[in-house]
Amino acid sequence: MRKINDFSAIIFDMDGLVLDTESTYFAAWQKAAMAMGFDFPDVFFPSFSGLHFNDVELKLLTLYGDDFNLLKFNQLSGVFWREHVYTHGISIKSGFKQLIAFINEQQIPYCLATNSLAVNAYECLELAGIREVFTTVITRDDIEHGKPAPDIFLKAAEVLNVVITDCLVLEDSYAGIKAASSAGAFSVFVPSTQPIDPLGLSLCDVMMPDLVQALILLESVND
Secondary structure (H helix, E strand, C coil): CCCHHHHCEEEEEECCCCCCCCHHHHHHHHHHHHCCCCCCCCHHHHHCCCHHHHHHHHHHHHHCCCCCCHHHHHHHHHHHHHHHHHHHCCCECCCHHHHHHHHHHHHEEEEECCCCCCHHHHHHHHHHHHHHCCCCEEEEHHHHCCCCHHHHHHHHHHHHCCCCHHHHEEEECHHHHHHHHCCCCEEEEEEHCCCCCCCHHCCCECCCHHHHHHHHHHHHHHC
């Protein structure tokens, strides 16, 4: 494991890594599907992790057929999701604030790189109360191909003016780990779903169960 100061920058994913948004999306999607007379099998949810919504839509069409009404599904999902998050907010993953404090102490640049559209990313960060934490945010709007393509991490390195091979990427999904690996970054896999994706595990440089343990790891290799 390289020392933390060996890296020129650290790149965070958002959904499932910084914010516990995936559970809110899954709940909204399940309610929307049920309202339309469909039922989501629980085993289907982990396959959505880290994907842009266009890819989620393709999976839905594969499951339910081309006649599945995506427009209605999207509208209902948005209603159910906002009902939930405006009531309960969005939780920040354990260890994140301590990890950011440590990175700031080390004076290492960092940014957010998410498959979400900018409007959705900023809304989630605002609802979680950490909008001001990230001064640099790279979203699906900024690149041609979302994760698992490497575009978003290459763009993040470009914006931060660093070499991608000198970047540490924190990701929670196979799609994100594949993107980081393809880009040439050093990747830390912090899975947000169980069972742990074996493909993500095979591609990552390090696997940590949560950000608390990731912080312990980074602190220890910096001694």
